[in-house]
Amino acid sequence: METVFISKLKPFLDAIAEQMDLYVPKKVGQHFVYSKYDPSAGTTVEFNNIRTCTPIKEFLLPLCELAAVFPEPLEPEDIKPFAVFGLKDCDLRSIEILDKVFLEEEFEDPFYVTRREKMFIISSDCFEPGESCCCDLFGGQPFAQSGFDLNVSKIRDGFIIEAGSEKGQGLIEQHAQLFTDVPETLLAERDENRARTQKQLEQNNAEYKLDAPVNEVIENSPDSDVFDIESQKCVECQACTRVCPTCHCFYLYDTKQKDYFAKMKMWDSCMRVGYAAVAGDENPRRMLGDRIKHRLMHKFSFFFDRYGIDMCVGCGRCIDADSHKMDIRVVLKKLNEELKDKPKAKIAK
Amino acid sequence: MSQNPYQPVIGEIVDIIDESPTIKTFVVVPEEKIKFETGQFVELTLPGVGEAPFTPSSSPADSEKMEITIMKAGLVTNLLHECKKGQKVGIRGPYGNGYPIDDFVGKYIYIVAGGVGLAPMRSLFLTLVDRIKDFKSVVCRLGARTPDDFIYKKTLFDSWQKIAGVNMKLTVDEANGGWKGKGKVGVVTTICEKKDVDTKNAVAVICGPPIMMKFATFKVVEFGFKPEDIYLSMEKNMSCGIGKCGHCMIGKYYVCKDGPVFTYDQIKNYPNIWD
Numbered sequence: 001m002e003t004v005f006i007s008k009l010k011p012f013l014d015a016i017a018e019q020m021d022l023y024v025p026k027k028v029g030q031h032f033v034y035s036k037y038d039p040s041a042g043t044t045v046e047f048n049n050i051r052t053c054t055p056i057k058e059f060l061l062p063l064c065e066l067a068a069v070f071p072e073p074l075e076p077e078d079i080k081p082f083a084v085f086g087l088k089d090c091d092l093r094s095i096e097i098l099d100k101v102f103l104e105e106e107f108e109d110p111f112y113v114t115r116r117e118k119m120f121i122i123s124s125d126c127f128e129p130g131e132s133c134c135c136d137l138f139g140g141q142p143f144a145q146s147g148f149d150l151n152v153s154k155i156r157d158g159f160i161i162e163a164g165s166e167k168g169q170g171l172i173e174q175h176a177q178l179f180t181d182v183p184e185t186l187l188a189e190r191d192e193n194r195a196r197t198q199k200q201l202e203q204n205n206a207e208y209k210l211d212a213p214v215n216e217v218i219e220n221s222p223d224s225d226v227f228d229i230e231s232q233k234c235v236e237c238q239a240c241t242r243v244c245p246t247c248h249c250f251y252l253y254d255t256k257q258k259d260y261f262a263k264m265k266m267w268d269s270c271m272r273v274g275y276a277a278v279a280g281d282e283n284p285r286r287m288l289g290d291r292i293k294h295r296l297m298h299k300f301s302f303f304f305d306r307y308g309i310d311m312c313v314g315c316g317r318c319i320d321a322d323s324h325k326m327d328i329r330v331v332l333k334k335l336n337e338e339l340k341d342k343p344k345a346k347i348a349k
Numbered sequence: 350m351s352q353n354p355y356q357p358v359i360g361e362i363v364d365i366i367d368e369s370p371t372i373k374t375f376v377v378v379p380e381e382k383i384k385f386e387t388g389q390f391v392e393l394t395l396p397g398v399g400e401a402p403f404t405p406s407s408s409p410a411d412s413e414k415m416e417i418t419i420m421k422a423g424l425v426t427n428l429l430h431e432c433k434k435g436q437k438v439g440i441r442g443p444y445g446n447g448y449p450i451d452d453f454v455g456k457y458i459y460i461v462a463g464g465v466g467l468a469p470m471r472s473l474f475l476t477l478v479d480r481i482k483d484f485k486s487v488v489c490r491l492g493a494r495t496p497d498d499f500i501y502k503k504t505l506f507d508s509w510q511k512i513a514g515v516n517m518k519l520t521v522d523e524a525n526g527g528w529k530g531k532g533k534v535g536v537v538t539t540i541c542e543k544k545d546v547d548t549k550n551a552v553a554v555i556c557g558p559p560i561m562m563k564f565a566t567f568k569v570v571e572f573g574f575k576p577e578d579i580y581l582s583m584e585k586n587m588s589c590g591i592g593k594c595g596h597c598m599i600g601k602y603y604v605c606k607d608g609p610v611f612t613y614d615q616i617k618n619y620p621n622i623w624d
Contacts, residue, residue: 067355070396070439074353106606107354107591222620249595252355252588256397263355263400268594276596278586279401279422282559284621302601
């Protein structure tokens with residue numbers, strides 16, 4: 001796989017946009033959100049220092065989509081290839097998590113499969129981490145190592161582009177005239193940048209470091225009061241689950257159209273009171289504290305038990321989205337402190 | 350292209366049997382044969398209205414049609430109760446695991462069920478009866494709110510009780526005039542006794558409303574059943590049926606995929622399992 005240099009992003013992105021729809025981060029207020037790239041608009045290309053505020057799952061699991069039509073069955077539409085620029089390591093890891101659920105299980109989700117196959121991923125290194133960024137606490141780092149087709153590292157005089165897949169390599173070869181070789185000195189500059197960002201992150205999050213692996217902290221806290229106490233800050237807006245790039249719950253519902261019936265799939269949230277309710281008004285998680293506990297247990301215990309990885313990438317989107325600043329780092333730290341004082345019964349598996 | 354797991358098979362309701370004031374059995378013939386194991390469930394769609402999970406109450410041996418016994422308990426089930434013969438429905442599945450019948454061979458099978466929980470038990474019962482000689486005995490302790498609320502009355506009060514190898518007792522919370530001689534009065538745990546089976550060589554199968562399942566489980570534990578020998582048919586909010594949408598989780602398990610049949614041992618330490 002090749003690593004090459006380019007001094008400006010625009011010709012590179014223009015070349016990609018010629019082949020497929022390209023989505024790039026666009027600054028709106030304080031945050032980055034995705035919008036379709038228009039080569040003819042002549043706008044400056046923005047390099048997002050950190051992840052966008054909206055989650056990457058939007059590209060793979062739309063907020064709402066048609067899942068079935070009957071009496072005549074529905075097959076997934078043929079989707080054109082598309083590219084997304086500016087994914088960070090946390091975003092790539094969130095895709096790895098979604099893949100576990102929607103690709104590797106006994107039942108594949110054909111709509112996810114189609115989009116996933118058609119998605120061309122261009123990741124980029126982080127710069128100046130945000131206040132809520134905490135990937136270092138959850139096994140990540142501020143630059144991508146795998147899971148991308150191309151990765152872009154910003155350096156002082158341009159960009160280093162590395163291929164991470166055959167598709168990415170092919171694209172570099174196809175547009176060889178745009179790129180030059182990368183001297184060792186520039187690679188060294190990239191590595192320094194990465195180390196500096198990593199250090200910044202670790203400094204920002206030093207106070208939240210746990211004494212034990214997060215799975216252990218969660219699994220030893222089933223009876224903790226922390227969930228109920230924290231729930232007093234929560235207004236049940238469900239924003240945390242909407243912006244979370246790994247939360248993937250959905251609601252399947254039926255609709256009636258003029259000449260057919262349809263099943264729709266829409267994002268759902270385990271923070272919603274009726275989420276787990278069954279007929280006859282039974283509800284295992286009527287209390288908000290129980291729902292917060294379930295969410296964290298799913299992320300750090302149940303998912304880990306099933307797939308061997310945590311269902312949190314430390315992107316910090318939930319921290320930014322919470323109007324009352326419930327901070328997952330603080331909740332975990334509180335559980336950690338509580339365990340120091342009083343060892344609790346571990347949930348059996 | 351993989352098959353779309355959200356796409357239902359079309360079926361037709363060919364008969365509707367009134368079981369109790371709130372429960373009906375719908376006989377459904379799917380356009381494509383649906384093979385299931387007893388204990389597995391299907392997602393039944395009332396087109397344009399909604400979908401809900403049900404464990405078929407008929408024997409898996411009948412591959413032509415499927416019977417689904419449904420209590421009026423919410424939006425979909427209320428509207429299903431208003432349906433007439435000929436209504437088209439959608440069926441997805443079967444999903445989840447069934448009862449590991451082969452593991453039951455040579456043992457007592459202690460079935461404790463209540464209310465509409467008799468529906469999945471009927472499918473299991475018919476499957477067991479088909480090979481009754483394989484088991485030590487099938488012991489049933491069944492309850493309902495009133496005699497009217499018992500489902501499958503015709504067979505339950507008569508032919509099923511006469512099957513050799515079956516030992517059946519019934520109870521109701523509240524009796525009426527016609528109940529005398531048919532069973533006891535009291536919640537279902539009041540007709541469960543330690544001497545009913547040899548717990549060292551038995552499995553318990555429990556199905557019913559959550560509160561009944563909770564106390565029946567505690568009761569059989571008290572009798573000496575090991576948690577790994579107690580099979581529970583769990584009802585959670587199974588929606589997608591394929592372990593993705595998240596609604597039916599009990600701890601790390603998706604009830605739709607890893608259940609709906611669990612041993613008590615698998616789930617006993619997770620929070621809120623009976624709610």
